[in-house]
Amino acid sequence: MQEWLAQGASPLDLTRETHSALAAIGLLAAYVITRHRFVGRRAFEFLTMVSFAIPGTVIGVSYIVALHVAPLELTGGSSLLNGMYYFRGDVPLREFAAAQGTIVGLGVRAFGRRILPELPFEEAFFLPFARQFRRELDMPLILLGGINERATIDGALAEGFEFVAMARALLREPDLVNRMATSANAMGLCVHCNKCMPTIYRGTHCVLVPEGERA
Numbered sequence: 001m002q003e004w005l006a007q008g009a010s011p012l013d014l015t016r017e018t019h020s021a022l023a024a025i026g027l028l029a030a031y032v033i034t035r036h037r038f039v040g041r042r043a044f045e046f047l048t049m050v051s052f053a054i055p056g057t058v059i060g061v062s063y064i065v066a067l068h069v070a071p072l073e074l075t076g077g078s079s080l081l082n083g084m085y086y087f088r089g090d091v092p093l094r095e096f097a098a099a100q101g102t103i104v105g106l107g108v109r110a111f112g113r114r115i116l117p118e119l120p121f122e123e124a125f126f127l128p129f130a131r132q133f134r135r136e137l138d139m140p141l142i143l144l145g146g147i148n149e150r151a152t153i154d155g156a157l158a159e160g161f162e163f164v165a166m167a168r169a170l171l172r173e174p175d176l177v178n179r180m181a182t183s184a185n186a187m188g189l190c191v192h193c194n195k196c197m198p199t200i201y202r203g204t205h206c207v208l209v210p211e212g213e214r215a
């Protein structure tokens with residue numbers, strides 16, 4: 001497994017077909033739970049959540065066991081539970097639906113708000129949770145999630161985080177760190193539209209960066 005991970009693969013790197021099949025099952029379950037009243041509905045709803053939660057949890061624990069080396073990156077868990085939990089910001093429903101097949105795409109349009117409930121973007125949205133890890137652990141930690149400003153990085157380092165990680169800010173502007181290195185007020189240009197999320201199926205990119213200028 002470590003060899004596979006060392007090649008840059010992730011246990012969460014599912015194929016487009018697997019994503020579609022999971023989405024179709026989720027949509028069907030959401031439809032039945034929302035539209036029908038029947039004995040055992042609550043138990044069924046609970047079991048559908050368990051069936052999503054357990055694989056993600058097992059993968060998460062396997063990750064920790066396999067990669068039991070410092071520094072530890074404090075991520076937001078699995079996208080199978082709530083895809084917006086570790087993104088925050090706009091829900092790119094139309095783009096997400098378009099990236100799926102026709103049938104799943106229709107389902108995403110109809111029930112997408114249930115699958116991807118919107119959570120507001122806040123700078124460093126995982127910081128309150130990450131602080132709890134910082135208090136309890138001595139090992140080097142990486143703060144992740146909504147880091148867009150040099151001031152946030154300065155604050156995180158001052159609080160004892162050894163590193164920060166940035167995803168969308170650097171997708172939007174790959175040389176942002178150069179700007180941040182020379183200006184204490186530097187802020188990223190990412191607008192948290194999350195339209196890069198569905199581009200994972202055709203070559204991950206920021207939709208605001210013109211094709212010829214992508215890294």
Ligand SMILES: Cc1cc2nc3c(=O)[nH]c(=O)nc-3n(C[C@H](O)[C@H](O)[C@H](O)COP(=O)(O)O)c2cc1C
Binds near residue numbers: 012165168196200
């Ligand atoms: C295009 C894209 C694809 C991502 N794919 C994954 C993924 O496969 N697994 C994962 O755990 N996180 C994934 N993430 C989430 C990031 O690792 C990160 O947790 C999230 O974007 C929040 O950080 P940010 O605010 O710096 O973007 C992805 C993010 C983006 C923008």
Ligand code: SF4
Binds near residue numbers: 207
């Ligand atoms: S598409 Fe670009 S601007 Fe929108 S969230 Fe992704 S990186 Fe940020």
